[in-house]
Amino acid sequence: MTYSVGIDIGGTFTDCVVMEAGKAPRILKCPSTPGEFERGFMDVLGVAAEHYGKSLSGFLKEVASIVHGTTVSTNALVVGNTAPVGLIATEGHPDILTLREAPRKRPWNWKLDFPDPFVPRNRTFPVGGRIDAQGKEVSPLVESDVREAVAHFRKAGVEAIAISLLWSIVNPSHELRALEIVRQLWPELPVSLSHEVNPIPREYRRTISTAIDASLRPVVGAYVGALDRALRKAGYENRLLIANCVGGMMPPDEIVAKPIYSVMSGPTLAPIAARHLTRDPDVIVVDMGGTTFDVSAVRGGQIVVTPEALIFPHDLLGLPKVDVRSVGAGGGSVAWVDVGGLLRVGPNSAGARPGPACYGAGGTEATVTDANVVLGIIDPDFFLGGRIKLRRDLAEQAVGRIAARLGVGLVEAAYAIYTTCNHNMIAAIEDITVNEGINPRDSYLVSGGGATACHIAEMADVLGLKSFMIPKLSAGLSAFGGLVSDIRWEAVGSLHTDSRQFDADAVNGLLDRLRRRCDGFFERAQVPPAQRAYEYAFMGRYEYQAWEIEVPLDLEGGSIGPKDLAVLVASFNQMHERIYGIKDESNIVEFVTWKVTAVGASGHRTASVAANPAGVPVPAPKSRRRVYVHRLGGMAEIPVFDGAACAPGAAIAGPAIIEESTTTILLLPGMTATADASGNYRVTVE
Template sequence: MTYQACIDIGGTFTDCLISDGGGEISIFKSPTTPGAFEKGFLNVLKVAAEGYGESFGDFINRVDLIVHGSTVSTNALVERKTVKVGLLLTEGHEDILVLREGPRKGAFQYRLDYPEPYVPRRLTRSVAGRIDARGRELVPLSLDDAREAGRAFRAMGVEAVAVGLLWSVVNPAHELAVKAALEEELPGIPITLSHEINPMPREYKRTIAAAIDASIAPIVRAYVEKLNAALLSEGFSGDLLLANCVGGMMPVPEMMAKPIYSVMSGPTLAPMAALALREEADIIVGDMGGTTFDVSALRDHKIIVTPDGMIHDDSLGIPKVDVRSVGAGGGSIAWVDEGGLLRVGPHSAGARPGPACYDAGGAEPTVTDANVVLGIVDPDYFLGGKMKLRKDLAEKAIAKVADRLGVTIPEAAYAIYTTSNHNMVAAIEEITVREGINPRDSVFVCGGGATAIHMAEMADILELKRYVVPRFMAGLSAFGGLISDIRREDAAVCLTSDAAFDVDAVNATLAKLMTQGAGFLEAAGIAEEDRVYEFVFMGRYEFQSFEIETPFEAPNGTLTAADLPALVEAFHKMHERIYSIRSDTDVVEFTAWKLRAIGLRRGRDQWKEATLPQQQGAPAPKTRRPVYDHAAGGPRELPVYDLATLGADAEISGPALVEAATFTAYLKSGHDGRVDAHGNLVVAVA
């Protein structure tokens, strides 16, 4: 028997899902180890080995594939702990990162300080030379300027360099020549070229992507090298794949070449899991971990990719699966502001010291402490009883909020609980209502260890009709990684419109993308029959400022003039879906074209073969537990069911608790759950 593993490092716990090759999947958890993530990586594998009753040496020798969602690059950006980057731009355009794209802020936010550029002006240099929008050289490149910039960067001690020259996306000759000159002056220093990392129009998006990639390249490279060394020292000889931010996996060499694609990669795995778990057209995914609540959505049963991911005040530059985050995790700290209002987050107790109930030094009241005080979380059955919680310490922490609000400790705990719920509802509405998705017509898939505790009240607020508590909810992102395919996205500029559609130029662009995609899949060892290609164009109405993504079909990677009406109609429908309007008489412009090269992983659907036996008779609760009921003003005895003992089609009506080793689900009155053939709890809301 061989194993496949996915390891997802979260803010509090590191999740590991193991597939045994026969369709059976098991979940394991271990505390995250900030500052040395590779230790937590190995620790959770050792926990898995113990779970299978094997020595770690024997276990790791039988693991033939590990897929991994890393937070290293994301943490470096969020905490502003990146390396010093030098930036080289076209002469006269040194303020690209200062001016950005001139986005409008809130109408009443007139006192905002203008944000600092990602790379300070003192680390920015320019080079003479100019390419125009058609790729023609207007001004010859000055290699002397490039060499002088290299010497200046060396004197300033930069650790990486980003190059962003105008219209390099049409003609990269100048950027390539600059790189050669810089390598002479800065041997061993990584250099990122904007046309390679983000071959799209808009100089800010290309330049910021290059700058971010350069700033994390040494960090990602060091982490992957440490991780590889640690795995090799323990005897691992299988393959390692890394999650990327476009909803798939990349081989290690690909990720090392474009480390920016590791940014925010972990949360993108949750919607991939939902894609496999459910067949509905519109799906909302909420993943509540220890630090944040990540929410994403699937529209028409496809992941939503956004070009506008943000890191602080800067765009990420590259496309990524659209995942929004708010500080509403289990470790989010509750506090009362100067006006006497209760707030939850964004600060978190994290993995160290963690919530007060962990008894690891934390003293601030958190959402997890509130759930323990309310009786929803059993302090004796946390992580299946492997980690005992201290209810007395949770009450002591919550008392700080209770005293400020002038209420009892249970009332304060409930206030924290419901405030956290409303924070998450706001994030859900942001990614659904504003993206053309009606929550009432969608199914919600819960992810993360705490979502099902809060889901019932959120469902009532959003007027959801149904939601799903997956069997592997606490490791939903890891499950997504375990079943995800290898994926890469390439893009190229080709500006045309339906008024004068240049089909030959478009086909030449698609052919170039097909060559790049096929080369990627070939290098990844994907057989011809397992290769899938998805096509997308970036379109806009004439005179609009920004584009939207629109999928389209292109058999064999080519289009004909007869395909133009279908392309235009697809754009009209997508524009109407997102913005509620369409303008059939306006000219539609096509600015860029994308290809998503997907390598289907053999065995990714084996989990579907493992089904539960049919439930015999009505399920019996394993115990009953008092849970605080705000409407009743006190505790109420609720039945507690063990999810592991329930068979297919077992039915449970709320109010009730359903416990698994790694999570608890709280069903309110009017919420009726049924276990499906794979052990997922599907809840219908009356």
Template structure:
């Protein structure tokens, strides 16, 4: 037997999804180990080994592939625990990171402190030398100045260096020479060149991307090294792939080379899973864990890519899968603010001590405590009974809050539950409406063990008709990693327009980018027959500030005869969808071109070998228990179904609860669930009921 594994580290639990060579998939969970993530990584492999009845070393030796969604770089940036990086810029441009892009602030935000630059001025040096917008050298690079800057930064305590010189996206000669000169005087230092990290012509975005990449380079090198050492010591001889933020996997050596692509990579796995689980065109993906609720979206079968993700007050500087996060998880703490209003999150009880019902000493009321009191979670069957929860401790934690609100403990628990739901709905509305997606006409795929407790009411609030609770809802991100392709993106700047379209220049540039992408796939050992390439142009109306993506095709390396018109029309349609307006008489400019290199993993479809047997007769409830159903006035005795006993095409009518070892799902009145052959529960909401609830 051989195994493929995906490990996703969350705020409370580390998820491990294991697929064997027969197509059977199992999920295992172990508490996350903050500060020593590689230990939690190995711990959950030991839990999986126990599940298969094998000694840890015997199990790990049979693993062919491990896919991992890392949170290390994201946590380092959020907590500002990054390495000290130095920055080298052109003379006269020392304040790029201070001035940023001059974004407009809210009209009433008149007391804003101007944020500090990502790399301080004392670690920023400038040198003479200039390339113009056409790639011509106007002034030779001051090579002695580069050497002096490197020496200064070394003495100042820098651990990595970022280089951001003007118009390197058109002619990178000065940046490449700068790296050679830095390594002459400082051989071991990691050097990030802005044009290798980001191809956008915007100066600030390129430079901040290089600065972030340099600052997390030593951290990612250390983490990946520790992980590889720990795996090797445990008997692992297979392949290790790490998730990137553009929606795919990369070999470990590639993520070390460009560590910025590991930032926010974990949450990108959930939409990859959703894309495989459904053929719906527009999909909302909600993934609720212990600390946060991550929401992403699929539009026209394409995962939405964000050009302007933020880390604190700075842009990330590179495109990434658009995932919005709010502090709404199972461990989110509820409190009454100074105005007497209930607030849930963003603070969390985390992995330790966790919610009050865990019995680890916490007395703060959390969303998980509320769900125990409401009967959504069975305290005797949490994680299949491996962890026993204490309902009395949950009630005791909520009681002071209930007293302050002047309501019963049960009503206070529902207030916590529904407030958390509305927080998550706000995040869903933000990503869908802003991206030209009507949430009412979308399909909702639930992810994260906690989401199944909340999705039914969220769907009612939004007025959706259909949603899915996948078989691996508690490990949706891990499942996404297990089935994801190897993916990379190469991009470059070439400015042309729809009326004077530089077809030869575009084709020449795309051929270069495709060759770079092919080299990446070859290095990742992807067979030629499994290599695919997709193409995207970034377009805008003349005088517009920001671009939107437009997909197109090449045939034998050639654009279509009417490529300019086709690209312009595709741009108009996408602009109208996102902004509800278009102007087909307007000139369209194309600024940036991208080639997405995709390496299909043939084994990624092994999960489709799994199929449930056909259901025989109506489902039989395993037991009944009281469940708080607000629409029915309080606690109501409902059937509880064991997900493991449900066959294909089994139909469930709400209100009811569906339980598995890793999740507890609620179906409300007017919700009808049907199990598909892969064990995913698709739920239909009566249209009239959905509209009435959303009104």
């Protein structure tokens, strides 16, 4: 087998990164196909096959593995195109999804209406029976209620059922019996159980995650099935892996079994790629696509994970995921003037169909890409290396309409769109840094996304950054992240104990059970024993504290000994101080939930950073063109360099343009970009 392939589907383009043994990775792109994403997936494979001079079937026969980051589940949730779900809850508790977690988030934002529950009350059915917090059966499950619920759901037209009963994480017998009854009455219906999807003691989070999981089962199952059939029909016979939201890959069967893990999974691959590209311990990772701008972070060499992930616009995902913040700022983001005469950019996007006006595919609204064409940053004849020809006249017409509304000139309007988009993205960076008590100037920034390099110089200038990286594969950063990511799968269990009366035997027993579940996953995923590893973590809190935080564990032998309690407490205190700025070493620490992660190591652990040769000559510019540079007072003629001609060690000083086949880099005065041994541009600022 010669090739490994990573594919990431975005709102505008589908990215494909191909790694060939002994050669530099290649990035290829084609337009996404909303509504039929599997077609765009196969289209970009066809582009890759053509690039290597092979037929599609001939190319696929030489592909050892395909990894895929998908937005299908995220898009389904955002637009409300999920399957209608019926929820079976414990009698007396049908309002879990309505009441949520009072007090509400952002209580002072008066613009927020109280949202509707993810599953409406007319599809929520309470059933009798009760398990207590110790796992004892207080009253038996009323099986007639479950049968009545199934009959009700049939009439309501549900396509999946979520079962979330109180304290099923301690004793799941009632949920399992309810599943048996549903299977007897409606065997083909997808069912999600809360103690399997998200076994934590938080009722709302456990229930919302189970409901979301159930709603995605038909959607993700249909997509993965269609994708698998298309690949097999085209002649592919090897392994397909799909990205999950915890920063790794899973086999298709595992994603179909727990589709909630595919939510927001594509953007989680960007920080994995960034961690591979640099050895800096603290990194800000940005990724600007056609529709959104995603921001994530690496702290102390670890990718930041959050249990507070929101699903647009107001529902929690319910389980920890890689912390990625997104705003509607991309190359296809539409510029508009509000009723007050103020310019806005996004969140609406022209997407892949019809796309920006300059695409000439029917779009008429001005977008960020149109502004970049008007400003001279993007060469209409060299978009995607010349594979797509843009229409400057259509871009000028679209931006001209905005200019007329604002009462300014064409170039002024284009720059207003450009800088407004920049400040939207800067606000997203500040949200994950400044608002978290972190100075962005203390972190190294890695810029991903095909459109970001047009904007990152001005953004870095505003933020006061002294250095940043534009990777060679920036336009396919997430697809590359998939290729260097591990296989990851989590087993979670709840067991409450504290530092005052720590029950080491019970905790070790739970960890052993979770490890055995991980071993089962390794077998199903066909991970060789030499590539297997385990990672441990717990969710803990101070006594009387409302919320838990996740703390990683370093366990030798996978068990907790008598001397390890002090290490657990110290680790919790350290993490609490890092997150909240304070710690209370005299307080009792409560341990609530335990997690073992199965890791099938990919072998790509750290960046290969080689010293660059000194004295490498700067290539001659391939041309010069007029580009808007605000520092120079407007349109100025600046040199344009061919990225393919930049040898390792070559340093290009701004103002300048560097053109790669999949991205355009704008350098401001005082910035110098030096190509490293892998073709990445490391930019320093005077």
